[in-house]
Amino acid sequence: MxxxxxLIAIFLYFNISLSxxxxxxxxxxxxxxxxxxxxxxxxxxxxLGSIKAIQARSFRTRNNQPTLYCVTSKISHTLNYxxxxxxxxxxxxxxxxxxxRLGLDxxxxxxxxxxxxxxxxxxxxNSFPSFESHHGRLPATVCSPSGICxxxxxxxxxxxxxxxxQKKEDIQIENKTxxxxxxxxxxxxxxxxxxxxxxxxxxxxxxxxPAPNSSSWQIAFFSSHFNFTSRRGVIGKNTVVxxxxxxxxxxxxxxxxxxxxxxxxxxxxxxxxxxxxVWAAESLAEYYGIKSLFGTGYAMDKPVENxxxxxxxxxLSGTGLIQANENVTKxxxxxxxxxxxxxxxxxxxxxxxxxxxxxxxxxxxIKFLDFDENGQxxxxxxxxxxxxxxxxNWQLIAYKYL
Numbered sequence: 001m002x003x004x005x006x007l008i009a010i011f012l013y014f015n016i017s018l019s020x021x022x023x024x025x026x027x028x029x030x031x032x033x034x035x036x037x038x039x040x041x042x043x044x045x046x047x048l049g050s051i052k053a054i055q056a057r058s059f060r061t062r063n064n065q066p067t068l069y070c071v072t073s074k075i076s077h078t079l080n081y082x083x084x085x086x087x088x089x090x091x092x093x094x095x096x097x098x099x100x101r102l103g104l105d106x107x108x109x110x111x112x113x114x115x116x117x118x119x120x121x122x123x124x125x126n127s128f129p130s131f132e133s134h135h136g137r138l139p140a141t142v143c144s145p146s147g148i149c150x151x152x153x154x155x156x157x158x159x160x161x162x163x164x165x166q167k168k169e170d171i172q173i174e175n176k177t178x179x180x181x182x183x184x185x186x187x188x189x190x191x192x193x194x195x196x197x198x199x200x201x202x203x204x205x206x207x208x209x210p211a212p213n214s215s216s217w218q219i220a221f222f223s224s225h226f227n228f229t230s231r232r233g234v235i236g237k238n239t240v241v242x243x244x245x246x247x248x249x250x251x252x253x254x255x256x257x258x259x260x261x262x263x264x265x266x267x268x269x270x271x272x273x274x275x276x277x278v279w280a281a282e283s284l285a286e287y288y289g290i291k292s293l294f295g296t297g298y299a300m301d302k303p304v305e306n307x308x309x310x311x312x313x314x315x316l317s318g319t320g321l322i323q324a325n326e327n328v329t330k331x332x333x334x335x336x337x338x339x340x341x342x343x344x345x346x347x348x349x350x351x352x353x354x355x356x357x358x359x360x361x362x363x364x365x366i367k368f369l370d371f372d373e374n375g376q377x378x379x380x381x382x383x384x385x386x387x388x389x390x391x392x393n394w395q396l397i398a399y400k401y402l
Contacts, residue, residue, distance in 0.1 A: 037098065085100065208366055220241045
Protein backbone atom coordinates (compact mmCIF):
# COMPACT_ATOMS: atom_id res chain seq x y z
CA MET A 1 0.00 0.00 0.00
CA UNK A 2 2.87 2.35 0.79
CA UNK A 3 4.22 1.80 -2.74
CA UNK A 4 0.87 2.82 -4.26
CA UNK A 5 0.78 5.85 -1.97
CA UNK A 6 4.12 7.00 -3.37
CA LEU A 7 2.91 6.48 -6.93
CA ILE A 8 -0.25 8.48 -6.29
CA ALA A 9 1.77 11.29 -4.71
CA ILE A 10 4.16 11.40 -7.67
CA PHE A 11 1.24 11.40 -10.12
CA LEU A 12 -0.46 14.26 -8.30
CA TYR A 13 2.77 16.26 -8.14
CA PHE A 14 3.42 16.05 -11.86
CA ASN A 15 -0.24 16.61 -12.69
CA ILE A 16 -0.35 19.80 -10.60
CA SER A 17 2.99 20.96 -12.02
CA LEU A 18 1.78 20.37 -15.58
CA SER A 19 -1.47 22.21 -14.81
CA UNK A 20 0.44 25.21 -13.42
CA UNK A 21 2.75 25.25 -16.45
CA UNK A 22 -0.23 25.20 -18.79
CA UNK A 23 -1.90 28.05 -16.91
CA UNK A 24 1.15 30.34 -17.23
CA UNK A 25 0.70 32.63 -20.23
CA UNK A 26 3.55 33.96 -22.35
CA UNK A 27 3.03 37.23 -24.19
CA UNK A 28 5.50 37.02 -27.06
CA UNK A 29 6.40 40.39 -28.55
CA UNK A 30 7.82 40.90 -32.03
CA UNK A 31 8.50 43.94 -34.19
CA UNK A 32 6.63 44.11 -37.44
CA UNK A 33 9.11 43.57 -40.31
CA UNK A 34 7.11 46.03 -42.41
CA UNK A 35 6.63 48.79 -39.83
CA UNK A 36 8.95 49.32 -36.81
CA UNK A 37 6.22 51.35 -35.08
CA UNK A 38 4.09 48.20 -34.76
CA UNK A 39 4.61 45.65 -31.98
CA UNK A 40 2.80 42.37 -32.54
CA UNK A 41 1.81 40.29 -29.50
CA UNK A 42 0.83 36.64 -29.53
CA UNK A 43 -0.40 34.50 -26.61
CA UNK A 44 -0.81 30.72 -26.86
CA UNK A 45 -4.09 29.81 -25.13
CA UNK A 46 -4.71 26.46 -26.83
CA UNK A 47 -4.58 24.37 -23.62
CA LEU A 48 -6.82 26.56 -21.49
CA GLY A 49 -10.34 25.96 -22.76
CA SER A 50 -12.54 29.04 -22.59
CA ILE A 51 -10.79 32.23 -21.51
CA LYS A 52 -12.02 35.71 -20.70
CA ALA A 53 -10.05 38.84 -21.63
CA ILE A 54 -9.77 41.51 -18.93
CA GLN A 55 -8.99 45.09 -19.93
CA ALA A 56 -5.45 46.33 -19.38
CA ARG A 57 -4.89 48.70 -16.51
CA SER A 58 -5.36 52.24 -17.74
CA PHE A 59 -3.53 55.49 -17.00
CA ARG A 60 -5.73 58.16 -15.40
CA THR A 61 -8.70 58.77 -17.70
CA ARG A 62 -7.09 57.36 -20.85
CA ASN A 63 -8.64 53.97 -21.55
CA ASN A 64 -7.91 53.11 -25.19
CA GLN A 65 -7.78 49.32 -25.01
CA PRO A 66 -6.09 47.23 -27.72
CA THR A 67 -8.27 45.32 -30.16
CA LEU A 68 -7.83 41.59 -29.51
CA TYR A 69 -8.17 38.79 -32.06
CA CYS A 70 -9.13 35.21 -31.24
CA VAL A 71 -7.41 32.78 -33.59
CA THR A 72 -8.36 29.13 -34.19
CA SER A 73 -7.47 26.71 -36.98
CA LYS A 74 -10.67 27.68 -38.76
CA ILE A 75 -11.17 31.40 -38.18
CA SER A 76 -9.82 34.63 -36.72
CA HIS A 77 -12.27 37.09 -35.20
CA THR A 78 -12.39 39.99 -32.76
CA LEU A 79 -12.32 38.88 -29.15
CA ASN A 80 -14.68 40.84 -26.94
CA TYR A 81 -13.52 41.66 -23.44
CA UNK A 82 -15.30 39.80 -20.61
CA UNK A 83 -16.77 37.28 -23.08
CA UNK A 84 -15.63 33.65 -22.38
CA UNK A 85 -14.29 32.19 -25.65
CA UNK A 86 -12.06 29.34 -26.77
CA UNK A 87 -9.03 30.52 -28.75
CA UNK A 88 -5.94 28.67 -29.83
CA UNK A 89 -4.11 31.95 -29.55
CA UNK A 90 -4.87 35.61 -28.92
CA UNK A 91 -3.11 38.37 -30.85
CA UNK A 92 -3.08 42.15 -30.85
CA UNK A 93 -0.91 44.99 -32.11
CA UNK A 94 0.52 48.02 -30.31
CA UNK A 95 1.21 51.20 -32.27
CA UNK A 96 4.24 53.11 -31.02
CA UNK A 97 4.38 56.90 -31.12
CA UNK A 98 7.56 58.43 -32.51
CA UNK A 99 9.49 60.21 -29.76
CA UNK A 100 9.17 63.98 -29.55
CA ARG A 101 12.24 65.90 -30.70
CA LEU A 102 12.62 67.30 -27.16
CA GLY A 103 12.61 63.86 -25.54
CA LEU A 104 10.46 61.14 -23.99
CA ASP A 105 7.94 61.97 -21.27
CA UNK A 106 7.75 58.62 -19.40
CA UNK A 107 5.20 59.98 -16.93
CA UNK A 108 2.50 59.82 -19.64
CA UNK A 109 2.92 56.05 -20.18
CA UNK A 110 2.65 56.36 -23.97
CA UNK A 111 4.21 53.52 -25.99
CA UNK A 112 7.04 55.22 -27.87
CA UNK A 113 9.98 54.44 -30.13
CA UNK A 114 12.95 56.20 -31.68
CA UNK A 115 13.55 55.30 -35.33
CA UNK A 116 17.00 56.91 -35.13
CA UNK A 117 18.31 55.38 -31.89
CA UNK A 118 16.18 52.23 -32.28
CA UNK A 119 14.90 52.03 -28.70
CA UNK A 120 11.38 51.13 -27.60
CA UNK A 121 9.43 52.15 -24.50
CA UNK A 122 6.23 50.24 -23.66
CA UNK A 123 4.05 50.74 -20.60
CA UNK A 124 1.70 48.04 -19.35
CA UNK A 125 -1.03 50.66 -19.09
CA ASN A 126 -3.46 50.32 -22.02
CA SER A 127 -1.13 47.74 -23.62
CA PHE A 128 -1.28 44.40 -21.79
CA PRO A 129 -4.72 43.00 -20.97
CA SER A 130 -4.91 40.00 -18.66
CA PHE A 131 -6.88 36.77 -19.00
CA GLU A 132 -9.01 34.56 -16.79
CA SER A 133 -9.96 30.89 -16.98
CA HIS A 134 -12.44 29.08 -14.76
CA HIS A 135 -9.59 28.90 -12.21
CA GLY A 136 -9.35 32.71 -12.00
CA ARG A 137 -6.78 35.25 -13.23
CA LEU A 138 -3.96 33.62 -15.20
CA PRO A 139 -0.38 34.62 -14.34
CA ALA A 140 1.48 35.97 -17.36
CA THR A 141 5.02 36.66 -18.49
CA VAL A 142 5.86 39.24 -21.15
CA CYS A 143 8.77 38.33 -23.44
CA SER A 144 10.62 40.87 -25.57
CA PRO A 145 11.74 40.14 -29.15
CA SER A 146 15.24 39.40 -27.79
CA GLY A 147 13.88 36.80 -25.34
CA ILE A 148 14.04 38.78 -22.08
CA CYS A 149 10.93 37.91 -20.05
CA UNK A 150 9.30 39.73 -17.15
CA UNK A 151 6.16 38.81 -15.16
CA UNK A 152 3.03 40.88 -15.63
CA UNK A 153 2.53 42.60 -12.25
CA UNK A 154 -0.45 42.16 -9.97
CA UNK A 155 -3.09 44.89 -9.94
CA UNK A 156 -1.79 46.43 -6.70
CA UNK A 157 1.80 46.65 -8.00
CA UNK A 158 3.46 49.32 -10.17
CA UNK A 159 3.05 48.73 -13.92
CA UNK A 160 5.41 46.77 -16.12
CA UNK A 161 7.67 49.11 -18.10
CA UNK A 162 9.70 47.70 -20.97
CA UNK A 163 12.75 49.60 -22.21
CA UNK A 164 14.35 47.86 -25.17
CA UNK A 165 17.34 48.56 -27.40
CA GLN A 166 19.68 50.38 -25.01
CA LYS A 167 23.27 49.71 -23.91
CA LYS A 168 23.44 48.37 -20.34
CA GLU A 169 25.86 48.24 -17.41
CA ASP A 170 25.42 46.59 -13.99
CA ILE A 171 26.08 48.15 -10.58
CA GLN A 172 26.57 45.80 -7.61
CA ILE A 173 25.43 47.00 -4.18
CA GLU A 174 25.83 44.35 -1.50
CA ASN A 175 23.26 41.72 -2.55
CA LYS A 176 21.55 43.95 -5.14
CA THR A 177 22.13 44.32 -8.89
CA UNK A 178 21.09 47.61 -10.49
CA UNK A 179 21.23 47.75 -14.27
CA UNK A 180 21.75 51.22 -15.74
CA UNK A 181 21.11 51.98 -19.40
CA UNK A 182 20.60 54.95 -21.68
CA UNK A 183 19.56 55.94 -25.17
CA UNK A 184 22.49 58.36 -25.21
CA UNK A 185 26.03 57.33 -26.15
CA UNK A 186 27.24 60.48 -24.39
CA UNK A 187 25.66 59.39 -21.10
CA UNK A 188 27.11 55.88 -21.32
CA UNK A 189 30.53 57.13 -22.48
CA UNK A 190 30.69 59.21 -19.28
CA UNK A 191 29.74 56.24 -17.11
CA UNK A 192 33.01 56.37 -15.17
CA UNK A 193 32.21 59.96 -14.14
CA UNK A 194 28.69 59.52 -12.72
CA UNK A 195 28.51 55.81 -11.87
CA UNK A 196 30.52 56.04 -8.58
CA UNK A 197 28.20 58.78 -7.32
CA UNK A 198 25.08 56.86 -8.29
CA UNK A 199 26.45 53.78 -6.55
CA UNK A 200 27.04 55.87 -3.40
CA UNK A 201 23.47 57.20 -3.58
CA UNK A 202 21.87 53.80 -4.05
CA UNK A 203 23.96 52.33 -1.24
CA UNK A 204 22.78 55.09 1.06
CA UNK A 205 19.06 55.00 0.27
CA UNK A 206 19.04 51.19 0.34
CA UNK A 207 20.13 51.38 3.98
CA UNK A 208 17.40 53.92 4.83
CA UNK A 209 14.67 52.09 2.90
CA PRO A 210 15.65 48.40 3.11
CA ALA A 211 12.92 46.86 0.93
CA PRO A 212 13.18 43.08 1.40
CA ASN A 213 11.72 42.22 -2.01
CA SER A 214 13.87 44.52 -4.16
CA SER A 215 17.06 42.62 -4.96
CA SER A 216 17.49 44.14 -8.42
CA TRP A 217 16.06 46.84 -10.64
CA GLN A 218 16.93 48.79 -13.77
CA ILE A 219 17.37 52.52 -14.27
CA ALA A 220 16.87 53.82 -17.81
CA PHE A 221 18.17 57.33 -18.58
CA PHE A 222 16.48 59.03 -21.54
CA SER A 223 18.22 62.09 -22.93
CA SER A 224 16.05 65.17 -23.35
CA HIS A 225 16.44 68.79 -24.34
CA PHE A 226 17.31 71.00 -21.39
CA ASN A 227 14.14 73.06 -21.91
CA PHE A 228 11.87 69.99 -22.05
CA THR A 229 8.96 70.58 -19.66
CA SER A 230 9.01 66.98 -18.40
CA ARG A 231 12.24 66.69 -16.43
CA ARG A 232 11.31 63.96 -14.01
CA GLY A 233 10.81 60.21 -14.02
CA VAL A 234 8.47 57.33 -13.28
CA ILE A 235 8.68 53.91 -11.67
CA GLY A 236 7.39 50.57 -12.82
CA LYS A 237 7.79 47.08 -11.40
CA ASN A 238 11.55 46.94 -10.65
CA THR A 239 12.13 49.66 -13.26
CA VAL A 240 13.00 53.35 -13.01
CA VAL A 241 12.78 55.62 -16.06
CA UNK A 242 14.16 59.17 -15.79
CA UNK A 243 15.03 62.11 -18.01
CA UNK A 244 18.59 63.35 -18.49
CA UNK A 245 18.39 67.03 -19.50
CA UNK A 246 21.26 67.82 -21.88
CA UNK A 247 22.49 71.09 -23.32
CA UNK A 248 23.32 70.89 -27.02
CA UNK A 249 23.77 67.15 -26.68
CA UNK A 250 26.39 67.68 -23.96
CA UNK A 251 26.35 66.23 -20.45
CA UNK A 252 27.03 69.11 -18.06
CA UNK A 253 27.45 69.03 -14.28
CA UNK A 254 23.87 70.27 -13.98
CA UNK A 255 22.73 67.46 -16.31
CA UNK A 256 24.44 64.88 -14.12
CA UNK A 257 23.05 66.45 -10.95
CA UNK A 258 19.51 66.28 -12.35
CA UNK A 259 19.73 62.69 -13.60
CA UNK A 260 21.23 61.53 -10.29
CA UNK A 261 18.55 63.27 -8.20
CA UNK A 262 15.81 61.83 -10.42
CA UNK A 263 17.31 58.32 -10.28
CA UNK A 264 17.56 58.37 -6.49
CA UNK A 265 14.10 59.94 -6.12
CA UNK A 266 12.42 57.21 -8.16
CA UNK A 267 14.50 54.50 -6.48
CA UNK A 268 13.16 55.65 -3.10
CA UNK A 269 9.63 55.14 -4.47
CA UNK A 270 10.65 51.66 -5.58
CA UNK A 271 12.26 50.74 -2.25
CA UNK A 272 9.70 52.29 0.14
CA UNK A 273 6.96 49.66 0.14
CA UNK A 274 4.79 51.31 2.79
CA UNK A 275 1.81 53.39 1.66
CA UNK A 276 2.19 57.09 2.51
CA UNK A 277 0.04 60.10 1.57
CA VAL A 278 1.03 61.53 -1.82
CA TRP A 279 2.57 64.66 -0.31
CA ALA A 280 4.79 62.63 2.00
CA ALA A 281 5.79 60.01 -0.59
CA GLU A 282 6.77 62.63 -3.18
CA SER A 283 8.50 65.06 -0.83
CA LEU A 284 10.41 62.34 1.01
CA ALA A 285 11.66 60.82 -2.27
CA GLU A 286 12.72 64.27 -3.48
CA TYR A 287 14.53 65.10 -0.25
CA TYR A 288 16.46 61.85 -0.22
CA GLY A 289 17.28 62.29 -3.90
CA ILE A 290 18.91 65.58 -2.91
CA LYS A 291 20.36 64.40 0.42
CA SER A 292 21.99 61.38 -1.21
CA LEU A 293 24.23 63.86 -3.10
CA PHE A 294 25.38 65.76 0.00
CA GLY A 295 29.14 65.42 0.30
CA THR A 296 29.58 64.53 -3.39
CA GLY A 297 30.77 66.69 -6.25
CA TYR A 298 27.22 67.02 -7.56
CA ALA A 299 25.52 68.53 -4.51
CA MET A 300 23.91 71.86 -5.33
CA ASP A 301 21.62 74.36 -3.58
CA LYS A 302 20.01 73.27 -0.34
CA PRO A 303 16.23 72.56 -0.48
CA VAL A 304 15.33 75.67 1.53
CA GLU A 305 17.09 77.94 -0.97
CA ASN A 306 15.40 76.09 -3.83
CA UNK A 307 12.00 76.65 -2.25
CA UNK A 308 12.60 80.34 -1.57
CA UNK A 309 13.59 80.93 -5.18
CA UNK A 310 10.69 78.91 -6.57
CA UNK A 311 8.09 80.43 -4.21
CA UNK A 312 8.75 83.94 -5.49
CA UNK A 313 7.19 83.09 -8.85
CA UNK A 314 4.71 80.40 -7.81
CA UNK A 315 1.27 81.81 -7.06
CA LEU A 316 0.23 78.79 -4.95
CA SER A 317 3.28 78.87 -2.69
CA GLY A 318 1.23 79.86 0.38
CA THR A 319 -0.60 76.50 0.32
CA GLY A 320 0.51 74.05 2.99
CA LEU A 321 1.50 70.48 2.17
CA ILE A 322 -1.60 68.94 3.76
CA GLN A 323 -3.99 71.23 1.86
CA ALA A 324 -2.06 70.67 -1.38
CA ASN A 325 -2.41 66.92 -0.81
CA GLU A 326 -6.19 67.28 -0.52
CA ASN A 327 -6.35 69.53 -3.59
CA VAL A 328 -4.49 66.98 -5.71
CA THR A 329 -5.99 63.73 -4.44
CA LYS A 330 -9.59 64.78 -3.82
CA UNK A 331 -10.10 67.71 -6.21
CA UNK A 332 -7.77 66.58 -9.02
CA UNK A 333 -6.02 69.98 -9.01
CA UNK A 334 -2.59 68.88 -10.23
CA UNK A 335 -1.26 72.43 -10.42
CA UNK A 336 -0.48 72.01 -6.71
CA UNK A 337 1.82 69.04 -7.36
CA UNK A 338 5.10 71.05 -7.46
CA UNK A 339 4.52 71.94 -3.81
CA UNK A 340 5.21 68.32 -2.84
CA UNK A 341 8.69 68.10 -4.31
CA UNK A 342 9.99 71.64 -3.71
CA UNK A 343 8.27 72.87 -0.56
CA UNK A 344 8.13 69.30 0.76
CA UNK A 345 11.88 68.77 0.35
CA UNK A 346 12.48 72.02 2.27
CA UNK A 347 10.21 70.73 5.06
CA UNK A 348 12.15 67.48 5.46
CA UNK A 349 15.46 69.36 5.29
CA UNK A 350 14.49 71.70 8.13
CA UNK A 351 13.13 68.80 10.20
CA UNK A 352 16.32 66.84 9.56
CA UNK A 353 18.45 69.79 10.68
CA UNK A 354 16.35 70.17 13.84
CA UNK A 355 16.85 66.48 14.63
CA UNK A 356 20.59 66.69 13.94
CA UNK A 357 20.91 69.63 16.31
CA UNK A 358 19.64 67.26 19.02
CA UNK A 359 22.10 64.48 18.04
CA UNK A 360 19.49 62.57 16.05
CA UNK A 361 18.75 62.27 12.33
CA UNK A 362 15.80 61.88 9.98
CA UNK A 363 17.40 58.63 8.78
CA UNK A 364 16.71 57.15 12.21
CA UNK A 365 13.08 58.31 12.15
CA ILE A 366 12.04 56.91 8.76
CA LYS A 367 11.12 53.49 10.18
CA PHE A 368 8.69 55.17 12.60
CA LEU A 369 6.84 57.23 9.95
CA ASP A 370 3.10 56.99 10.46
CA PHE A 371 0.07 58.93 9.18
CA ASP A 372 -3.63 59.19 9.96
CA GLU A 373 -6.50 58.82 7.49
CA ASN A 374 -6.35 62.56 6.66
CA GLY A 375 -2.76 62.39 5.44
CA GLN A 376 -1.33 64.05 8.55
CA UNK A 377 1.33 62.68 10.88
CA UNK A 378 -0.09 60.39 13.51
CA UNK A 379 -0.13 61.62 17.07
CA UNK A 380 2.32 58.90 18.04
CA UNK A 381 4.87 60.02 15.46
CA UNK A 382 4.50 63.69 16.48
CA UNK A 383 5.08 62.77 20.10
CA UNK A 384 8.23 60.88 19.11
CA UNK A 385 9.47 63.94 17.18
CA UNK A 386 8.70 66.47 19.88
CA UNK A 387 10.52 64.41 22.51
CA UNK A 388 13.66 65.06 20.45
CA UNK A 389 13.30 68.51 18.85
CA UNK A 390 10.93 70.06 21.39
CA UNK A 391 7.33 71.18 21.04
CA UNK A 392 8.21 74.76 20.05
CA ASN A 393 10.62 73.78 17.27
CA TRP A 394 8.14 71.29 15.86
CA GLN A 395 5.30 73.82 15.84
CA LEU A 396 7.46 76.37 14.01
CA ILE A 397 8.38 73.89 11.26
CA ALA A 398 4.86 72.49 10.99
CA TYR A 399 3.28 75.96 10.74
CA LYS A 400 5.80 77.01 8.09
CA TYR A 401 5.28 74.03 5.78
CA LEU A 402 2.35 71.81 6.67
